Amino acid sequence: MQITILTYSPEKGVEHFEALKDLKECTSAKISWVDLQSDDPDEIKAIASHFRLHELAVEDCLTPGHFPKLEDFGSYLFMIFRAIKASPEVEQIWRSRLQADPQVTEELLGDEDHEEVFTRKVAVFLSDKFIITFRRRDVPWLDAVTRQVRQYPERTIAQGTDVVGHRVLDVLFDRFARGVGFFENLIDEMELQAIADQDQFDVRQVMSLKKDLASLRQLMREQRGVVARLGSDADFIHEKQRRYYRDIDDHALSIIKTIDKEIDGLLGLRDTYFAMANVRLGDTMRILAVITTLAAPLNIVVGLYGMNFEAIPLLHSPHGFWLVCVTMIVLVGLMLAFFRRKQWL
Incomplete structure (x- = not known):
């Protein structure tokens, strides 16, 4: 388990805790951020009990392979996002799949991401007083965001939970764009291989990658829908902050367009391969x-x-x-x- 609790009050500023027993510090704080990485149901249930989170939301947190969603529970929002893994890990997973090495792939994926092999689930609870981020597996950039909030509290957590939420989602979508960029390089490699050594080129790789990209595109469309709601009429997002969420919406659209371009490139590569084969x-x-x-x-x-x-x-x-x-x-x-x-x- 790894837990980071950040509390803010005008009198004490930002305080940092790293134990479940310190959840009581959130009661007196003006704003709290609890970031939990754990696969122990009892730990997320302990947090849920303290903040009075609905059991259905807790169940969604613990269920692997959930797609993006947003639910309004009245006193807080519950959201699920999918964060793409780091580019080196994405590349390693893809290479292992090409080599048909299920053992290596299983070790890389763990027991969570069988449905979306390149992503990890991040659950977010957001209200005026608290923001909770939860993931079962390691998401390194979230640790970097917590450090940034501790370093610049007046520009982040002191401004409200919606500012912290924006920062989390902004980095999530930025890393997603980088991860998708790896596939662009992979397609370039495939094109060179198809031209240089057609006998060794396997067109099934093209179709497999197209399927993966189509899944990522659908996932990003779902995530864009969540962000669009945050930027329009969702509760707990202040009006001055909505424009920043709309900016993330634009970023999501650009990611979708990038994936569309990559899929078009794969279809063109497939057609080129068959044309060369016919020649x-x-x-x-x-x-x-x-x-x-x-x-x-x-x-x-x-x-x-x-x-x-x-x-x-x-x-x-x-x-x-x-x-x-x-x-x-x-x-x-x-x-x-x-x-x-x-x-x-």
């Missing part, structure tokens, strides 16, 4: 047709001299065999010259 097939068929055409007159000559007749020209001549061979070579040469003149070869 190679056409080349092969043309060569086979030429071979068949060249063999036709030779078969005629051989067939004629294989007939059971006594009166066949040059049949008993000592030079007959060689003359026939020269004739066949000349025929092949003339036909090749004709094919080249017609640019069939």
Whole structure:
């Protein structure tokens, strides 16, 4: 378990605690932020009991693989977001999947992210007095945000929970954009491989990546819907802060457009691969047709001299065999010259 409790009051400023027993400090504080990383249901239930969180929201926190959502429980908002993993981890997962190594992939994913293999769930509770962030697995950038809030309290937590919430979501979407950028580099690699070594290129990789990107796009659309509500009519978001949430909405739209562009690139790569395969097939068929055409007159000559007749020209001549061979070579040469003149070869 890892818990960070930040409390703010005008008299004491920001105070920092790191134990569940310190939740009582939130009672007297003007604003509190509790950040919990744990897979122990009892710990999230202890926080839920202190802040009187609804049991259905707690159940959603503990359920793996939940998609983004926003629910208004009257005294607070409950939200679920999906945070993309760091780019090196995303790359490692993707490479292991290409190599069909389920053991490595299982170790990387743990038991949470089977449905969305590149993301981790982050649950957020938001009211005027508190903000709670919860995740079962490590999300390193959240620790960085807590440090930033401790370092600059007057610009963050002192301004309200909606300011802290904006900072959390702003970094979440920024990291999401970086993670999606990895796939752009991967598509470039695939294009180079398809051109350089078509025999080793596996078009199934393209379709697998397209499926992953389509899942991320749908996920981002859901998250954008949540942010759009925060920027328009959601409770506990002050009017002056809504414009900042709308800015995140714009960022989400740009991420969706980036994913759309990457999917279009994959479809173009797939079409290019099949076009190149058709060209190679056409080349092969043309060569086979030429071979068949060249063999036709030779078969005629051989067939004629294989007939059971006594009166066949040059049949008993000592030079007959060689003359026939020269004739066949000349025929092949003339036909090749004709094919080249017609640019069939």
